[in-house]
Amino acid sequence: MVYIAPSVLAADFSQLGEEVRRVEDAGADFLHLDVMDGMFVPNITFGAPVIASLRKKTDLIFDVHLMIRDPQRYLDDFIRAGADILTIHYESCEKPLDVIRQIRNNEVKVGISISPKTPAEVLLPLLTEVDMILVMTVEPGFGGQKFMPEMLDKVRLLRKEIIRRKLRVDIEVDGGISEDNAAQVASAGANIFVAGSAIFKSRRPRLVISRMRSEGIKNLYQG
Numbered sequence: 461m462v463y464i465a466p467s468v469l470a471a472d473f474s475q476l477g478e479e480v481r482r483v484e485d486a487g488a489d490f491l492h493l494d495v496m497d498g499m500f501v502p503n504i505t506f507g508a509p510v511i512a513s514l515r516k517k518t519d520l521i522f523d524v525h526l527m528i529r530d531p532q533r534y535l536d537d538f539i540r541a542g543a544d545i546l547t548i549h550y551e552s553c554e555k556p557l558d559v560i561r562q563i564r565n566n567e568v569k570v571g572i573s574i575s576p577k578t579p580a581e582v583l584l585p586l587l588t589e590v591d592m593i594l595v596m597t598v599e600p601g602f603g604g605q606k607f608m609p610e611m612l613d614k615v616r617l618l619r620k621e622i623i624r625r626k627l628r629v630d631i632e633v634d635g636g637i638s639e640d641n642a643a644q645v646a647s648a649g650a651n652i653f654v655a656g657s658a659i660f661k662s663r664r665p666r667l668v669i670s671r672m673r674s675e676g677i678k679n680l681y682q683g
């Protein structure tokens with residue numbers, strides 16, 4: 461399955477509720493929520509209270525991307541706020557496996573993300589422990605950056621391994637994704653596409669989402 465996840469980082473924060481409804485009406489599957497702490501990444505966004513407020517406005521699946529140092533401190537807050545998928549960064553904590561298992565004890569899905577400098581191989585021992593892998597296709601921290609096509613080698617390697625081991629793990633790509641590279645990321649093996657600028661800054665979000673979806677479905681690598 462291919463899923464489209466608009467990132468609210470590119471939305472108008474003065475009217476978040478309306479912005480979320482706009483992408484829900486336009487056919488989004490997930491809502492991607494970028495939480496940044498000014499420590500793990502050089503930017504600060506929002507935390508659990510904002511997510512809890514949005515939870516009342518939409519039925520979209522909440523895909524929460526934690527770009528925070530030592531995320532184990534705040535997992536309960538984000539779960540209570542309504543996260544459906546909680547993704548931590550491999551680089552953000554000493555023992556990612558412990559944090560993954562801590563998330564797993566709750567009824568939410570768990571994702572693990574790698575920044576551009578982190579090799580895909582570090583995730584091989586964790587594939588059986590997670591529902592989703594998030595391969596960053598820009599340096600985490602800001603929206604509107606240029607897509608790094610060389611990250612797709614990681615997606616290829618991970619997708620092949622997931623298929624070889626007959627696992628069911630989604631691969632999400634995040635950063636500079638648009639209708640122009642949806643085919644390329646799908647053919648590498650990614651099936652969840654995060655897009656901030658491409659969707660929220662468009663005057664025709666419905667068209668962008670449907671093009672991304674159809675390019676994804678047409679080109680998805682399935683082994």
Ligand code: DX5
Nearest residue numbers: 469600601603604636656657
């Ligand atoms: C970057 C965030 C992304 C960002 C993507 O650190 O994780 O989710 O919002 O924005 P675009 O699609 O504009 O690159």
Ligand code: ZN
Nearest residue numbers: 494525634654
């Ligand atoms: Zn993100």
